[in-house]
Amino acid sequence: MPELPEVETTLRGISKKILNKEISSFISREKKLRWIIPPTIGKRVKGQRINNAFRRGKYIIFELDNCSLIIHLGMSGKLRVFNKKMKPKKHEHWDLNFTDNWTLRYTDIRKFGVLDLTLKNPLEHKLLKDLGPEPLGNSFNGIYLFEKSRKKSIAVKQFIMNAKIVVGVGNIYANEALFMAGIKPIKKAGKVTKKEYENLSTKIVKVLKDAIHEGGTTLKDYSNAEEAPGYFKKKLQVYGRGNLECFICRKNLKEIRLGNRSTVYCVSCQN
Ligand SMILES: [Zn+2]
Missing domain, CATH: 3.20.190.10 (MutM-like, N-terminal)
Structure with missing residues (x-):
């Protein structure tokens, strides 16, 4: 997608x-x-x-x-x-x-x-008017996520994937950003601290910018119908790696379904 x-x-x-x-x-x-x-x-x-x-x-x-x-x-x-x-x-x-x-x-x-x-x-327009801020824009940061998430019991991964909270954090990027930030995807959004959200927001920005950079190099020829989008697969740390070794601690990564989406994380590196 x-x-x-x-x-x-x-x-x-x-x-x-x-x-x-x-x-x-x-x-x-x-x-x-x-x-x-x-x-x-x-x-x-x-x-x-x-x-x-x-x-x-x-x-x-x-x-x-x-x-x-x-x-x-x-x-x-x-x-x-x-x-x-x-x-x-x-x-x-x-x-x-x-x-x-x-x-x-x-x-x-x-x-x-x-x-x-x-x-x-x-x-x-009805499709656009309720969208949350752009993750690469000025109004998106850790304090915004912290304030929006208070008292919310939904899992933090589903929270950051909600387009009314912030747009464009798809499943791959949510998995990767949560791993980079050391936060368990199933943790309740309301229990994530301000400091953790500050870290998470910078990781969301990083993973999206890296992907744009890679996309820019993979999809450079727009007149070529055969060109396949390449998600920077070689750099993915958790997405698509369920039961494989964590690159940091070498324990096996855990894969679960969360909101019917594949969710992969490390039980020892993510709290
Ligand atoms: Zn680990």
Whole structure:
């Protein structure tokens, strides 16, 4: 599933090729992804320019002259820029064509992605308005997590994965950040101390920045349809390593299901 680092990497990759370009047409080969693709998009976007492209959580937003497009990659979505002459393949559901040689093409095998259009402030859109702060932004820190978590009995891992608390901390990153911070994923969020949250917040930022850095090197060619996203697998310390040796103490890592998500931790290094 594309997580915040993949979405950020995607955005950085496509931005150079689409910003300030005029849209010549929108073509959809599918009526519905997760939800119906608004049938008016084609008429609305024609002749407009993409003035700004940014990320909010795992959403990508394009600000045009008088509307905005909101995109989510769902479980398997990819956005890539192709030469217009390249014929669409199976699972390539929509194209945003520009007046030059390029098209922005959306591929999604599982069709769980989102494309919507809004005439209002995109940040007020129903999908975006309740999102918590950006983990790489200024309002996210240990004190924020500490204050939000008081009296909460939910596990700290589920707490940091809640997009209303902080966006973009997916399962891999939650596992890794909690290991790096030495905090057991099953510990109640309300029992984690201020000092532990300060440590955890810096580790969340570190793991996301590292992943963006790796994503940036793995996904550098956006016109190559075969390029696979590479999650910096070689660096993962706990995720996907249940029952293998902890890199620090060499005891076997424990794997459990927490909120139906794979959760791996070290019983001796994490308290
Ligand atoms: Zn250990």
